[in-house]
Amino acid sequence: MKQKQVVYVISDSVGETAELVVKAVATQFNGGHVEIRRNSYVDDIEDIEDVILLAKKGNSLIAYTIVIPALKEYLDQRAAEEDLVAVDLLSPLMNAFSAKFNQEPHHQPGLMRKLDEEYFRKIEAIEFAVKYDDGRDPRGILKADIVLIGVSRTSKTPLSMYLAHKRFKVANVPLVPEVPPPDELFQIPRKNCIGLIISPDKLNEIRKERLKALGLGSQANYASFQRILDELDYAEKIMKRVGCPIINVSNKAVEETAGLILDVLKKERSL
Structure with missing residues (x-):
């Protein structure tokens, strides 16, 4: 029996951005038939650990939008230790902004929701x-x-x-x-x-x-x-x-x- 394809979305805010990106990508594969499990307002390592264990058990993919540096580092480290793929959806563009515009991000979750x-x-x-x-x-x-x-x-x-x-x-x-x-x-x-x-x-x-x-x-x-x-x-x-x-x-x-x-x-x- 074919294993269910699951993507765990992790965010220190609502997680809508990450879910939309995952859905957009999923439509390019198998008609978008991927189960997305969103984990919103993640603010401690215990929340991340729970998702890591679930993703490992189901051999699932993790996509995340986390702007709090300590949480991001922990997630990257644990994903590597468990041989899981965890895709950071924000950092590449944030780094490009920092380099191009010579500014540092606020690293504060929920700013988009506030806007x-x-x-x-x-x-x-x-x-x-x-x-x-x-x-x-x-x-x-x-x-x-x-x-x-x-x-x-x-x-x-x-x-x-x-x-x-x-x-x-x-x-x-x-x-x-x-x-x-x-x-x-x-x-x-x-x-x-x-x-x-x-x-x-x-x-x-x-x-x-x-x-x-x-x-x-x-x-x-x-x-x-x-x-x-x-x-x-x-x-x-x-x-x-x-x-x-x-x-x-x-x-x-x-x-x-x-x-x-x-x-x-x-x-x-x-x-």
Whole structure:
């Protein structure tokens, strides 16, 4: 009876990288019919010894991604003593990096997983900002790390997206005199909310440009000075009722305003 082909994957992290490489290679032989037994988060020689004994018993191959030098040396030594093939999947490329770029590796397991987690947190925050943009669903207010409120054209959406790239879940709510603010706005801690205001002259200029871009006349009520004053007055009353910090965005780039928001929140939440 033909002996089962087994590859033991050993990693001081999750081991996904090693398993994917083994699978890629296995597809070149016998249609990939190889049993892979993954051993994740190996952090002492006893774990390695267990795999060595199993691999010897089954005359199996070992593939590993271990960055902790002491564990790697032990595995190489024991594999040689037991006449086992143990393939190091990382060191050749790590050595090439060191030689070419004149840098030393951190020898710290789990860094790839950390990068992946950071990436997925950012994607989640971006999706959150899109879902809860412009007050579409007030339930997002209760889930958000930051809630931005202000009249139209105070950069709420660009700020939400910018902060999302820094992994903050941001909801934004437009303040319009004819539309009562959502109840959820008054249920969150004041330190989670930021009010955005702007000078009437600057808002008038921005709104006129917006109307022009839409092919509409600049005399529309949306850009009228009295309408703007009414909206700003209404917005400030809501912000005072919420009790949130207020930032004036006039003549500020999105990056500058975002920095101010984070500074204010840091100060508020440290009190």
